[in-house]
Amino acid sequence: MSxxxxxxxxxxxxxxxxxxxxxxxxAADISGADTxxxxxxxxxxxxxxxxxxxxxxxxxxxxxxxxxxxxxCFALTALMSLVWFVxxxxxxxxxxxxxxxxxxxxxxxxxxxxxxxxxxxGSIPDTxxxxxQMTFAIITPALIVGAFAERMRFSAMLIFSTxxxxxxxxxxxxxxxxxxxxxxxxxxxxxxxxxxxxxAAVAALVAxxxxxxxxxxxxVAMPPHNLTLTVTGAGMLWVGWFGFNxxxxxxxxxSAAMAMLVTHLSAACGSLAxxxxxxxxxGKPSVLGIVTGMVAGLGTxxxxxGSVGPAAAVVIGLSAGIVCYFAxxxxxxxxxxxxxxxxxxxHGVGGMLGMMMAGVFCSPSLGLFSGNxxxxxxxxxxxxxxxxxxxVVATFVYTAVASWVLFKIVDLxxxxxxxxxEETIGLDLVLHDERGYDL
Numbered sequence: 001m002s003x004x005x006x007x008x009x010x011x012x013x014x015x016x017x018x019x020x021x022x023x024x025x026x027a028a029d030i031s032g033a034d035t036x037x038x039x040x041x042x043x044x045x046x047x048x049x050x051x052x053x054x055x056x057x058x059x060x061x062x063x064x065x066x067x068x069x070x071x072x073c074f075a076l077t078a079l080m081s082l083v084w085f086v087x088x089x090x091x092x093x094x095x096x097x098x099x100x101x102x103x104x105x106x107x108x109x110x111x112x113x114x115x116x117x118x119x120x121x122g123s124i125p126d127t128x129x130x131x132x133q134m135t136f137a138i139i140t141p142a143l144i145v146g147a148f149a150e151r152m153r154f155s156a157m158l159i160f161s162t163x164x165x166x167x168x169x170x171x172x173x174x175x176x177x178x179x180x181x182x183x184x185x186x187x188x189x190x191x192x193x194x195x196x197x198x199x200a201a202v203a204a205l206v207a208x209x210x211x212x213x214x215x216x217x218x219x220v221a222m223p224p225h226n227l228t229l230t231v232t233g234a235g236m237l238w239v240g241w242f243g244f245n246x247x248x249x250x251x252x253x254x255s256a257a258m259a260m261l262v263t264h265l266s267a268a269c270g271s272l273a274x275x276x277x278x279x280x281x282x283g284k285p286s287v288l289g290i291v292t293g294m295v296a297g298l299g300t301x302x303x304x305x306g307s308v309g310p311a312a313a314v315v316i317g318l319s320a321g322i323v324c325y326f327a328x329x330x331x332x333x334x335x336x337x338x339x340x341x342x343x344x345x346x347h348g349v350g351g352m353l354g355m356m357m358a359g360v361f362c363s364p365s366l367g368l369f370s371g372n373x374x375x376x377x378x379x380x381x382x383x384x385x386x387x388x389x390x391x392v393v394a395t396f397v398y399t400a401v402a403s404w405v406l407f408k409i410v411d412l413x414x415x416x417x418x419x420x421x422e423e424t425i426g427l428d429l430v431l432h433d434e435r436g437y438d439l
Contacts, residue, residue: 031123037252038124038132044243045135049142050077052240055233056291057146060341063225064426065150066436072145072154076161080138083165085112088137089130091170093178096121102181105174123251132247133173140169140196146341147204150214151417154431160410164203168402172199172395186375187391188362188384190259191248193303193355194395201348202399204339210407211417213338215424227287234291238267241298245305259305263298266317270297273321289325292346296324299350304358308371312361315369319357320350352392359388 054073058066080088087110094105095114108114112130119126141161148157173195175182182194189195214222224230245263249256274293275285300320301313308316327345331337339345362371363381378384410416417423422430429435 029120029123030125031251033252034123034250035125035128037256038128038247038250041243041247042128042132042135044240045132045139045247046077048237048240048244049135049139050074052233052236053139053142055229056237056295057149057233057341059226059229059231059233060146060224060288061149062222062426063436064428066225066229066428067432067434068154068427069145069149070436071432072157073142075154075158076142076145077138079158079162080141080165081134083162084130084134084137086110088165088170089133091166092133092137092173094174100174100179102184103174104171104180105178129250132250136173136192136196136244137165137169140192140200141165143196143200143343143347144204144207146343147207147339148211148416149340150427151211151423152207153415153418154427155414156410156416159414160406163406163410164403167406168199168203168399169195172398175394176391182391182394185390186378186384186387188307188358188375188388189303189355189391190306190358191245191302193351193358194391197299197302197347197351198355198392198395199399201344201346201351202396203403204343205337205348206400206403206407208337208339208344210404210411213336214340215420217338218336224288231287231291234294238294238298241267241302245302248306255306258309261310262308262313262316263301263305265310265313266297266301266320267294268297269314269317270294270300270321270324273297273318274325275321277322277325292328292342293321293325296320296346296350299347300324300354300357303351303354304361304371307358307362307373309361309369311368312357312366312371316354316357316361320353323353324350352396355388355392356385359384 050073054070057073058069061069089112090107090109091104093109094100095108098106098108100106115126115130117127121129141164145157174180176187176189176195177183187194216222241263242260246256246260249259271290271294274296275290278289279285297317297320301316304312304316324346327349328342331339331345360381361369362374362384364370364373374384375387378387407416418427418430
């Protein structure tokens with residue numbers, strides 16, 4: 001069985017960039033249905049960061065650090081929006097009518113200079129495409145927060161995130177979606193396996209390694225202070241992810257509908273698989289486990305959501321729950337790396353797994369598990385897997401090196417980590433002079 005869906009490997013913006021022509025700026029070209037759906041999807045993706053990710057992360061830290069996490073997510077939402085306006089968008093997507101290079105976009109859209117109210121991008125307004133992509137640029141640095149939670153200086157976080165968006169996220173976004181070399185190669189990354197999840201997770205891993213563990217890690221219990229907040233945030237993430245994946249079709253069409261279906265199935269299967277692993281190994285399923293499995297299922301289906309069908313989504317979700325579960329155990333219990341809120345084992349491992357499984361299940365010749373075809377010029381699973389692996393490795397290596405350099409520079413400028421006494425008191429009081437609860 002195959003699905004007659006139109007793959008959007010580089011988003012609609014990439015087409016005029018590749019052919020060097022501008023979209024006609026006529027109101028008649030705008031689809032009301034596509035525009036309405038993308039407006040909704042954009043709001044859903046922003047909803048994922050605030051309040052979704054904020055509450056999910058906020059509930060997982062200890063009580064003395066809850067406000068610091070909420071503050072980081074909220075501040076990043078504001079700051080990354082401005083950075084995207086100034087230079088992030090043009091680095092990622094350049095400007096219409098200009099042939100783009102393989103590495104970064106041209107700088108014709110600094111300060112969104114060419115984005116006018118009557119501009120059209122495919123079937124939606126230019127302004128809407130900019131805003132939709134902005135929400136991705138917001139949530140990606142916010143994901144990294146989970147790795148250095150409870151110990152990073154607020155000023156260091158702001159400086160690093162600004163530089164990281166411009167030097168890591170935006171260039172990788174261009175590689176895949178903006179007319180760059182990975183998109184031209186035919187990589188299948190519908191909604192951000194490389195661009196969002198691998199970049200954020202690798203930066204998180206580098207942060208955890210460079211900053212070292214929290215005081216008492218491995219010897220003192222550090223349970224979540226409020227799982228009710230975490231479950232609330234998780235529910236928001238599940239719903240918001242429909243905008244993340246189905247919105248990446250950039251249209252209200254059958255591709256968006258299939259992406260929504262497979263996203264939901266993978267989330268459900270990831271939840272159940274992680275829950276089952278805990279039940280088998282520990283005798284009881286946990287609330288933290290089932291919501292973490294959901295995030296693993298969502299992150300893993302993200303790159304494949306535009307190229308696989310429902311049966312494949314079930315396999316991907318079940319695989320995500322199992323593989324990411326063992327990755328989390330390995331990272332913390334065996335390697336003793338304090339990625340505080342499991343960003344790398346969930347988002348990184350899930351993103352890489354999803355990228356590779358997209359290369360398999362996009363094949364139109366797998367019967368019940370068939371997807372909607374290979375990339376242009378690729379005719380075999382093996383050929384697509386080589387392309388997918390190239391995207392994964394290139395993103396991993398570039399992000400790791402660039403993030404390490406940026407963390408080193410920020411450490412020299414302002415210092416990355418609070419001192420031991422400040423960490424013991426908690427970041428809420430030390431950095432913000434406030435308490436999360438006054439009961």
